[in-house]
Amino acid sequence: MSERSGFRMGKSAGNILAVLVLGASLLYWFHTVGEPWLRPSPPASQSEWVQALNQHRSLDENGKGKVFFGAAKGCNLIMIQLESLQNFMLYASIQGQQVTPVLNRLARESLYFPYIFQQIGRGNTSDAEFISNTSLYPIGGKAMSEAFGDRIIPSLPRLLKTSGYTSRTFHVNEASFWNRDELYPALGFDQYYDKPYFPATSFNHFGASDEELFRVGIQKIRSFRERGQKFYTQFVTVSSHSPFVIPKKMKRIKLTKDLDKTRLGDYIHAIHYADYALGTFIEQLKRSGVWDESVVVVYGDHFGLNRQLHKPEEVSKALGVPYHEPISRLNVPLIIHLPGQEQGRVIERTGGQMDILPTLANLMGIDLVQRKFTVFGQDLLNVKHHLVGGRYYLPEGSFFKNEVLFIPGKNGFRDGRAVSLRTFQAIEDRTSLKEDYESVLRLLKQSDSFVKQLPRRSENIAIHRTP
Secondary structure, three states: OOOEEOOEEOOOOOEEEEEEEEOEEEEEEEEEOOOEEEOOOOOOOOOHHHHHHHOOOOOOOOOOOOOOOOOOOOOEEEEEEEOOOOHHHOOOEEOOEEOOHHHHHHHHOOEEEEEEEOOOOOOHHHHHHHHHHHOOOOOOOOOHHHHOOOEOOOOHHHHHHOOOEEEEEEEOOOOOHHHHHHHHHHHOOOEEEOHHHOOOOOOEOOEOOHHHHHHHHHHHHHHHHHOOOEEEEEEEOOOOOOOOOOOHHHOOOOOOOOOOOOHHHHHHHHHHHHHHHHHHHHHHHHHHOOHHHEEEEEEEOOOOOOOOOOOHHHHHHHHOOOOOOOHHHHEEEEEEEOOOOOOOEEOOOOEEHHHHHHHHHHHOOOOHHHHOOOOOOOOOOOOOOOEEEEOOOOOOOEEEEOOEEEEEEOOEEEEEEEEEOOOOOEEOOOHHHHHHHHHHHHHHHHHHHHHHOOOEOOOOEEOOOOO
16 A cells, blocks of 8 residues: 655645735745745844744753754654653552553653643644644644644644655544644645554554554654655554553553552553553664664653543542642653663653654754744753643643643633642742733734644645555
C-alpha cells in the first residue's frame, strides 16, 4: 500500500501572496518551497498588535547564547504522543510493580519536564497534535482540526522542511476522525498513515494496538533511513484511550483487590500496556541504529482520570501518591531524549504543550527569530519566567506560572483562586498575579487573531491519496 500524501501542488503554485488584516493593514508574503511554508515579512510600520506578535519568539531572556542550541542539529525527530498519560503515573507502583518502567528509565536518561500541563480544547487528542506542532493556543470550543483544517498553518513540519526533512504521521484510526485528513496537510505533513496501514485485529474501538502502530512504524522508519532521508515522524497512540478496556492477555500488571475491576484499575492496566508497547518500539529503534541518530520525544496528550469519576483522596490512597484536582489531572509528562544521552536531567520549569516546538527548535539549531516564526510558547531550556495559559478545561484566563496555578472565578480575577503547584496549598495573597491574568487574556486573544487570519489553502493545493 502506498503512502497517503498530504499535498498535491498545482501548476500555478509558486509564490502565494496573502493579505491579512491584523488591526492595521499588514501584508504577509508566503513563499512555497516545494510546498507552502509561512514566511512573514512585516512592513516597516507595524501596529501594536504585530509588535506584540514579534515578542513571541523563543528568545534567551538575557540575550545570551542559548543552552543546548543545536545539540541535535541534523538528527531525525521522532515524536510520540501517548494517549491519556498523566504525569503522576510515572514512578507510581502497585505492590512493588512499576506502572511505567519504560518511561521511568527513559526519564532518568533524558531531559524530563515534570511540570508540563495540557492546553487542549474541545479537540482533545487532535488539539494536542495541533499545539505541539504549532505552538499556538487552541480556540477552545471547537477542535482546531475542524475550525482551521483548511488553512496553511506555520508548523514544525514546515520548519524542518527547509532543512531537508520529510514529515510523516502515524495513527491507527481513520484519518477522517477529528478531520485529521485536513489537519495534516494544513500542518504541512508530507504523508500520513492511518487505519488501512494497520490491518491487524482491532485492540479497542479506535483500531489496532500500540504494538502494531510501532511495528508498522519501525518498518517505515527503516526504509526512510535506507533512502538517506532526514525525517520527522509523529506517532499518536490510542491503546490507553478511555474507557481503558484492553484484552485480558494484554494485562501485564497484577492489581490489588481494591483496584481490580475498577475504572482506576483499568486505567493502570492501559497505561502499563502502553508503556510496554513503547518499550518494544524503543528496543527496535536501538537495534536498527535509528535511536543513536534521533531526538525522541514522548508526552501525554491529556488527562485520563475524569474528575467526576475519580476523587483525589481515592486516587492518593490507592497509589500512595499525592493527587490534586485539577493540578494532577492536567499535569502531563514531557521527555526529550538526545542521541547518545545516558545521564538524565530533571528540568522543573513550568510549561505547556505549546513549549514543545520552540524547545525542539532550539535543540535542532533552528533560530526562530531569524526565521521570523511566531510562537506563543517558550524554549523550556532557556526561559526563566513563563506564563502558560489555559482554557476550555479551565476557565478562560487560567494560567500556570512558575509554582502557581491561578483560576479566575465568575467575576474574573476578583474572585479567583491560586494554588501552589508544589504543595497543593491555597495561596491567599493573589495581588501580584493580576498583571499575569491580564497578560494571559491578551495572549489568548492574540493567538486567536493570528490563527484566524491565516490563509486558506487554494484549490491548487488539495489532499489526494496516491494509488
